[in-house]
Amino acid sequence: MAMTFKRPILVGGLGLTASFWLLDTLGHAPVDGSLAMGAIALGSGLWWLNKSRSPQIDMAAPTLVAADREAVSQALARFDSAVETLKADFAEQLEQLQPAIAALQQQKAQMLENLERDTLLISLVGHKSTGKSTLLRHLAASWQPEKTLRYAETALSDEANLVDPNSDLVLFLIAGDLTESELQSLQSLVREGHQVLLVLSKQDQLQPTDREVVLERVRSRVQPMGVDALAAAAAPGPIKVRRHLNSGEVQESLEQPAPQTAALTQVLSTLSTEKSAQLVMATGLRQAKALRHQAIDLLNAQRRQKAMPMIEQMQWIAAGTAFANPLATLDLLAAAAINAQLVLDIGAIYGQKFSLDQAKAAAGTLAELTVKLGLVELATQALGSVLKGHATTYVAGGLLQGVSAAYLTRVAGLALIDFFQAQSLLEPPERQFSFEQLGERLQTGFQQVRQGTALSSFVNQTLKHLPVGNAIA
Incomplete structure (x- = not known):
């Protein structure tokens, strides 16, 4: 079945490439003509890429959203919007998607119900030997708050989820100065929207002067x-007491000090009474955002399935164009046209509309990053090794050029998918479509295609789409 192209950038760019190639083959001198045409092609490509580059829009840093019912409603509205987009864009797969959508709706209903609760969940988090269990037992046995409180205990680990997602307040326990790993875990909790109170536990193990220095240093960081941040000691260690008796004798004994948790329980009392509703709403807001992320993950999985055939189509076009083109400098035009079309097509799948000028600017950025990262040279070396057993001397140059073009087109497409998926997870005010961020994603995509036998498999697949595929495969 013939392909119908409604892609002005792709048609125009490949048409310009073909025109230059045709002029060269019709009778220019072998040396002068090639050099002239190469200069024209290179100059035209750079002009085409830079002619209408649109300036990037720098978004202001996002402001913190108040944890109230209105903020929760807005977050749920964005969740509903993601679900509606999923239903509208993938109506043909709706029956298959319905169970997952129903599960998300059930989570939403449960979350709304939880907004009316009176019980608070407090999670105690910290490394081993920071006093989590001791403090939990003390609070449960010796403190009677006005509100009903539930407690959970979690040891810090490398796992993504540090605490129960239903936690209304996190007590982050440290036994001394804040370590770098503890700081990173704390930052992660804050980014996720948790309400955190840092507790310097076991303060009795520090000298009074050291205790104040450490606490102030920790406060300045958090x-x-x-x-x-505050200090506490749920089970202070025994202290040696020396008594001078009337007889002149000195008597020494060990005494158990009382728990030093008054400051902590006072803060907890205030939070659980005066700030209870706000804590519940903060949890609801965090859960609503997480629910939206789940919906977008489901949506992005469908988007990726839709985008991959487009990338494959473009990589075969890139391979055929580069293989048939005797002028290497003309590859710039073809690659730019293909990458610009990828930006338009993949962007549209992910709900991002770009103008032709913006697509050209993005394609230029992709080309610059590909060169700066050395991906062209790396691809040529890796693919050249794989192709040694395939190509004859006559077609080796064109074949390597064609396979490399397909390979780099696929890498660019995967990077764009990754980029648009990451942007879709952000709140609208946080999105910045700055394609300079694609560098790391290009490297990741490059490694994905190279892993294991993927490179050899890709070469074999590409050969089938080139005129010499059957002869040398």
């Missing part, structure tokens, strides 16, 4: 994140 307060910019909106986290307060």
